[in-house]
Amino acid sequence: SQELEQSPQSLIVQEGKNLTINCTSSKTLYGLYWYKQKYGEGLIFLMMLQKGGEEKSHEKITAKLDEKKQQSSLHITASQPSHAGIYLCGADGFNDYKLSFGAGTTVTVRA
Amino acid sequence: EAQVTQNPRYLITVTGKKLTVTCSQNMNHEYMSWYRQDPGLGLRQIYYSMNVEVTDKGDVPEGYKVSRKEKRNFPLILESPSPNQTSLYFCASSPRVGVYGYTFGSGTRLTVV
Numbered sequence: 001s002q003e004l005e006q007s008p009q010s011l012i013v014q015e016g017k018n019l020t021i022n023c024t025s026s027k028t029l030y031g032l033y034w035y036k037q038k039y040g041e042g043l044i045f046l047m048m049l050q051k052g053g054e055e056k057s058h059e060k061i062t063a064k065l066d067e068k069k070q071q072s073s074l075h076i077t078a079s080q081p082s083h084a085g086i087y088l089c090g091a092d093g094f095n096d097y098k099l100s101f102g103a104g105t106t107v108t109v110r111a
Numbered sequence: 112e113a114q115v116t117q118n119p120r121y122l123i124t125v126t127g128k129k130l131t132v133t134c135s136q137n138m139n140h141e142y143m144s145w146y147r148q149d150p151g152l153g154l155r156q157i158y159y160s161m162n163v164e165v166t167d168k169g170d171v172p173e174g175y176k177v178s179r180k181e182k183r184n185f186p187l188i189l190e191s192p193s194p195n196q197t198s199l200y201f202c203a204s205s206p207r208v209g210v211y212g213y214t215f216g217s218g219t220r221l222t223v224v
Contacts, residue, residue: 030209031209031210042215042217043203045213045215047212048211088153090213092208098156098170099144099156099203099208099213101146101153101154102153
């Protein structure tokens, strides 16, 4: 299965500031997913990236997949308290059907 | 409403007492899978199913069983639960692997004493 490393492990940002989370794979990514989780609750699907160089945006969240398809970033512009939570990147295996996840990045937004 | 439904949400049980956590999806998805989430270890896949009667092991299958007799249901069975299976469990489904995103259930918090 894929091994995904997320950085940073956690971050605290002032409301209104931007933030970026990175997800790096040891193998070429077949499909890369970003999810958000409130502590102890279910995962909410944010975006899926498949093609090298692909970029998708939803409201104030933008995700990119690099050309080599081994690294993805999630960028939040002008953060709000509603952006607080745990962000997880996940990826399908290249030759199998296992979905692996990074350890997650905990985002705290200070008013 | 399209969703993945897990039951129960919370469960406290004793070591060795067989239990089943149910998972049902109403989206006619082919793919379903189970995960456990533990502090410091993240989300780990237990079992997955590509379609009815097709199941395969994930990364941490020991101590768990699954079945996929109907497309919509994918129960997780713990024949003899042990304290190290105390965890937060999630079920997920997808129309097709690698093409669409995965929809997750709300989670089942299991405590084995």
